[in-house]
Amino acid sequence: MTDVELAIENGERQLKTAITTIQGTFSYEDTAYHLPISYALTGIPVHDRMTSLDVLSRTKDNSLVASECILAKKTAQDGKEGSPYTGFIGDTIIRKLGYSLVDGSILGLALIVGSPPSAGAAAAICRELQEKYMLTFLAGPVIPTLSSAGVKLGLDYRLIPLGSNALYGVHFVDIIARVAMMFGGVTPGDINRLLTYATERAKAIVIVLPGLSDEEIALVDGMRVLGFPILSLGDYSKGAWISATPEDIVGIGMEQKGIRVNVTAIPIPMGCSPAFEGKSIRKEEMYAEFGGGRSPAFELLRMKNPGDIKDGQVTVIGPEIDSMHEGSANPLAIIIEVAGKTMKKDYEPVLERRIHNFVNYGEGSWHVAQRDIIWVRLSKEAVAKGVKIEHLGKLLASKFRMDFPQLLDAVSVTLITDKEKVLAAKTEAERVYDERDARIRGMRDGDVNTYYSCTLCQTFAPNHVCVITPERPALCGAISWLDGKIAYEISPAGANQPIEKGSIINAQNGEFEGINRFVRKASHGEVDRCSLYSVMEHPMTCCGCFECIALMLPEVNGIMVVNREFVGLTPSGMSFSTLAGTIGGGAQTPGFAGISKGYILSDKFLQGEGGIERLVWMPAQLKEELKPRLVKKLAEQGRTDLFDKIADETKAATLKDLMVYLDDVKHPALTMKPLV
Amino acid sequence: MGFDVQFGWSGTITVVMLGATKTDGGTRRISYRIGGGKTLPFLEKTPDSSAPLIAFEICDDPQNWSPIVRNYCGDKANDCGEWAKSADSVYGADMVRLYLTSTRQRNFSDIASLGKTVDAVLSSTSLPLIIEGSNEPKIDSDVFLKCGEAGEGERMLLGTAEAGRYRSIAAAAMAYNHAVIAQSPIDVNLAKQLNILLKEIGVSRDHIVIDPYTGSLGYGFEYSYSAMERIRFSALKGDADLAMPIICSAIDSLTVKEVREAEPAIQDDIAVQWEFTTGLAAAAAGAEIICVRHPRTIPLLRKAFSNLKAGKVSDGGQ
Numbered sequence: 004m005t006d007v008e009l010a011i012e013n014g015e016r017q018l019k020t021a022i023t024t025i026q027g028t029f030s031y032e033d034t035a036y037h038l039p040i041s042y043a044l045t046g047i048p049v050h051d052r053m054t055s056l057d058v059l060s061r062t063k064d065n066s067l068v069a070s071e072c073i074l075a076k077k078t079a080q081d082g083k084e085g086s087p088y089t090g091f092i093g094d095t096i097i098r099k100l101g102y103s104l105v106d107g108s109i110l111g112l113a114l115i116v117g118s119p120p121s122a123g124a125a126a127a128i129c130r131e132l133q134e135k136y137m138l139t140f141l142a143g144p145v146i147p148t149l150s151s152a153g154v155k156l157g158l159d160y161r162l163i164p165l166g167s168n169a170l171y172g173v174h175f176v177d178i179i180a181r182v183a184m185m186f187g188g189v190t191p192g193d194i195n196r197l198l199t200y201a202t203e204r205a206k207a208i209v210i211v212l213p214g215l216s217d218e219e220i221a222l223v224d225g226m227r228v229l230g231f232p233i234l235s236l237g238d239y240s241k242g243a244w245i246s247a248t249p250e251d252i253v254g255i256g257m258e259q260k261g262i263r264v265n266v267t268a269i270p271i272p273m274g275c276s277p278a279f280e281g282k283s284i285r286k287e288e289m290y291a292e293f294g295g296g297r298s299p300a301f302e303l304l305r306m307k308n309p310g311d312i313k314d315g316q317v318t319v320i321g322p323e324i325d326s327m328h329e330g331s332a333n334p335l336a337i338i339i340e341v342a343g344k345t346m347k348k349d350y351e352p353v354l355e356r357r358i359h360n361f362v363n364y365g366e367g368s369w370h371v372a373q374r375d376i377i378w379v380r381l382s383k384e385a386v387a388k389g390v391k392i393e394h395l396g397k398l399l400a401s402k403f404r405m406d407f408p409q410l411l412d413a414v415s416v417t418l419i420t421d422k423e424k425v426l427a428a429k430t431e432a433e434r435v436y437d438e439r440d441a442r443i444r445g446m447r448d449g450d451v452n453t454y455y456s457c458t459l460c461q462t463f464a465p466n467h468v469c470v471i472t473p474e475r476p477a478l479c480g481a482i483s484w485l486d487g488k489i490a491y492e493i494s495p496a497g498a499n500q501p502i503e504k505g506s507i508i509n510a511q512n513g514e515f516e517g518i519n520r521f522v523r524k525a526s527h528g529e530v531d532r533c534s535l536y537s538v539m540e541h542p543m544t545c546c547g548c549f550e551c552i553a554l555m556l557p558e559v560n561g562i563m564v565v566n567r568e569f570v571g572l573t574p575s576g577m578s579f580s581t582l583a584g585t586i587g588g589g590a591q592t593p594g595f596a597g598i599s600k601g602y603i604l605s606d607k608f609l610q611g612e613g614g615i616e617r618l619v620w621m622p623a624q625l626k627e628e629l630k631p632r633l634v635k636k637l638a639e640q641g642r643t644d645l646f647d648k649i650a651d652e653t654k655a656a657t658l659k660d661l662m663v664y665l666d667d668v669k670h671p672a673l674t675m676k677p678l679v
Numbered sequence: 680m681g682f683d684v685q686f687g688w689s690g691t692i693t694v695v696m697l698g699a700t701k702t703d704g705g706t707r708r709i710s711y712r713i714g715g716g717k718t719l720p721f722l723e724k725t726p727d728s729s730a731p732l733i734a735f736e737i738c739d740d741p742q743n744w745s746p747i748v749r750n751y752c753g754d755k756a757n758d759c760g761e762w763a764k765s766a767d768s769v770y771g772a773d774m775v776r777l778y779l780t781s782t783r784q785r786n787f788s789d790i791a792s793l794g795k796t797v798d799a800v801l802s803s804t805s806l807p808l809i810i811e812g813s814n815e816p817k818i819d820s821d822v823f824l825k826c827g828e829a830g831e832g833e834r835m836l837l838g839t840a841e842a843g844r845y846r847s848i849a850a851a852a853m854a855y856n857h858a859v860i861a862q863s864p865i866d867v868n869l870a871k872q873l874n875i876l877l878k879e880i881g882v883s884r885d886h887i888v889i890d891p892y893t894g895s896l897g898y899g900f901e902y903s904y905s906a907m908e909r910i911r912f913s914a915l916k917g918d919a920d921l922a923m924p925i926i927c928s929a930i931d932s933l934t935v936k937e938v939r940e941a942e943p944a945i946q947d948d949i950a951v952q953w954e955f956t957t958g959l960a961a962a963a964a965g966a967e968i969i970c971v972r973h974p975r976t977i978p979l980l981r982k983a984f985s986n987l988k989a990g991k992v993s994d995g996g997q
Binding site: 497498 | 827847851866867868912913
């Protein structure tokens with residue numbers, strides 16, 4: 004065991020002594036960056052003893068700078084080492100390397116120094132790095148060991164032998180310093196910028212094998228300041244190095260630095276593409292089904308700690324597809340566990356909803372609904388091609404990794420087909436669903452200062468801006484406040500942006516100074532004001548995706564709501580589609596608002612017009628759909644009688660009928676403040 | 680001139696440099712600085728503000744190029760060096776835009792040939808170049824590396840970055856100091872998003888030119904016009920992520936039905952008029968670079984631009 008802290012102290016002293024003995028001048032060929040590390044850190048071109056000492060004192064005896072000067076002097080004195088060693092690498096090649104890094108054909112850089120415990124272990128580490136699209140630099144005895152084990156070295160193999168001892172590892176840093184200056188806009192001498200670049204953008208890890216001298220340890224440890232994780236194979240104690248085993252050293256290093264390999268192909272015997280999403284599997288095409296009220300089934304996605312799950316692992320508990328009868332209904336639990344540095348518990352339900360899309364991407368798999376009311380089918384055709392339950396898991400594991408590369412580092416899937424075990428796991432799932440519901444349900448617009456925009460529909464409604472609040476989901480009903488928040492975190496340049504609501508202009512209508520400012524900008528100057536809770540004054544713009552339309556009926560001093568599914572004429576004399584054509588396209592139309600179904604159940608609904616008492620008419624089907632929650636809501640407000648006073652097409656199909664009906668039931672809207 | 684329109688705008692279009700002369704470390708005889716506008720085109724009160732640049736488009740494999748252009752240009756169309764030379768000295772273009780259409784063959788792998796092609800065009804014209812790389816993500820990395828390398832120091836404009844495919848082109852621009860064309864499908868928000876993505880990867884704003892995607896006249900040009908207008912308004916109102924010069928190439932102009940099915944005797948004239956009218960409208964919407972494929976369109980556009988600048992109504996050069 005080598006004590007790293009002691010070795011660093013000792014090594015730094017030795018380096019400092021060594022640098023004072025430097026004589027003569029020295030420089031590298033084919034570079035415009037002099038001694039790149041010294042130049043990047045101080046802006047001073049080092050070519051002799053005086054400048055070396057100057058730079059060393061300016062960088063407080065930095066071990067990287069000391070090593071760089073010593074190596075440059077040594078190279079000038081002894082000449083470059085012969086094949087296979089590359090020594091200092093010129094700018095032309097670095098430019099190409101930088102290209103591959105920006106381009107993504109190289110995911111990151113690794114440095115391996117020291118003497119491997121065995122050739123096999125070193126070769127395995129290198130193979131893993133190659134498979135994970137890392138470019139690996141080698142310095143020291145590891146190089147002859149690999150060569151003798153028959154491992155091919157060179158740029159083509161992404162294994163670059165820098166030099167015969169670990170000191171040559173300094174070239175790894177001079178390469179990164181040059182990439183920072185060439186690609187990162189780092190000006191020589193701007194230490195802060197360089198350190199930020201190295202820490203945040205340079206995807207570099209360092210693997211330390213046994214047998215380093217004190218000077219070499221000091222050099223390697225100096226790289227920590229650049230934010231590179233230093234991983235060692237156990238032979239070193241103390242210090243800030245991370246110890247690992249040959250099996251997990253690459254994985255830990257890449258995880259530390261957030262370097263992710265993208266999955267490109269999914270190893271399952273059926274096609275997988277959004278093209279298959281709309282295809283349903285009819286009863287006669289189906290081999291087996293799960294859930295849909297015929298058998299217990301549910302899905303659940305949960306976050307775990309990175310160490311607790313193995314990426315890509317798929318487990319099937321219970322019978323596989325080959326022991327299920329054709330046409331049968333079987334129990335199924337889809338349990339997905341995910342981990343990732345930026346993953347948050349709040350994202351769980353949003354990610355869970357993607358199970359629906361992903362299963363439908365499968366050419367022979369089909370999925371509807373969510374949570375514990377899911378319904379999944381596998382087609383005869385797919386099963387004949389060899390598709391098993393296990394492949395659903397592989398599909399899900401791969402798709403989650405592919406679609407959320409920034410968010411997820413590991414995904415594992417468990418599929419349960421054993422009835423008792425499904426039922427047991429379902430209890431836990433139900434508890435999680437309840438917990439989530441409580442979190443959203445409890446949220447009020449007043450609880451937060453930030454709302455989210457949605458401008459996804461500006462492709463066809465150029466000036467439309469949705470403002471999404473906890474109580475007012477997007478008018479399409481598909482994006483809640485939480486979804487908007489998460490979408491923004493996942494894609495900060497995307498269509499959902501945070502809006503600081505700012506000071507209140509009109510509390511009843513829900514008009515805020517910050518929202519107006521945002522809407523003005525996002526609507527390209529077309530819309531100046533936006534009231535969140537009013538249909539009459541400056542209502543939100545409408546794209547065309549609204550679940551429902553709320554509109555005023557001045558004749559009865561009330562507001563009616565019609566949903567997209569309703570095909571008949573409404574008391575306004577117009578059908579949903581006629582109304583939609585009138586108000587869509589991104590316009591603001593006082594008296595009309597596009598809304599989601601969920602918003603009807605909010606306390607803020609029609610607040611600007613005096614609240615839900617204004618609601619005079621809804622299609623029977625919408626009324627029925629909302630009944631359980633709406634009745635409860637009204638009861639809470641002490642308005643139990645209101646539900647039956649709201650007319651539908653069976654009670655009043657025309658405006659005339661509606662006037663009579665409302666009079667009969669003594670609807671509160673009739674006596675409210677005039678709408679217009 | 681004669682207009683006096685005040686909009687109260689505060690933004691300025693970022694200046695992008697294209698082409699490097701000897702003093703800038705390149706070999707071009709001229710270098711352009713496009714952008715810099717503070718209002719809509721042809722309204723400037725500064726008489727010396729520049730007219731849009733006209734780029735002539737050529738390719739290294741003309742088999743799918745418009746037969747109208749191939750007939751007009753003759754044998755030159757089979758030698759992109761000669762073609763580029765004519766674009767410069769005969770047709771009078773301001774820039775040459777080279778499409779590496781050879782990369783669009785199935786299983787293309789001769790990356791080295793691209794370097795030679797770019798070299799040939801660089802040596803046969805001293806105008807600044809626009810290079811259009813591959814259409815195939817699998818070879819993007821190699822193709823753009825080669826293009827970037829071949830034109831190192833010449834400050835070329837490289838095309839075309841899209842939202843799902845911009846890394847290689849951004850890398851080539853950063854490694855060899857070129858500018859990039861950022862194309863989005865007729866959508867102001869997607870245009871902005873792509874510019875932000877490019878910025879995040881490290882391409883600076885003064886190295887980006889927006890391609891809003893240009894439909895041909897009668898075939899969706901009004902959508903492009905509207906997108907361009909919105910991009911430009913946002914920019915002038917102060918949105919720096921959209922304040923880049925615009926390039927337009929209505930590549931479908933020569934294949935629209937009216938041109939394709941025109942009487943042979945007047946087909947050439949119809950083609951030119953179609954390209955001219957689309958290009959003129961794009962210039963009116965604010966484009967800084969108008970690309971054309973028919974040599975005869977160039978003088979018409981040039982005359983129209985100078986008439987517009989002089990406050991005269993253009994009649995299409997008739």
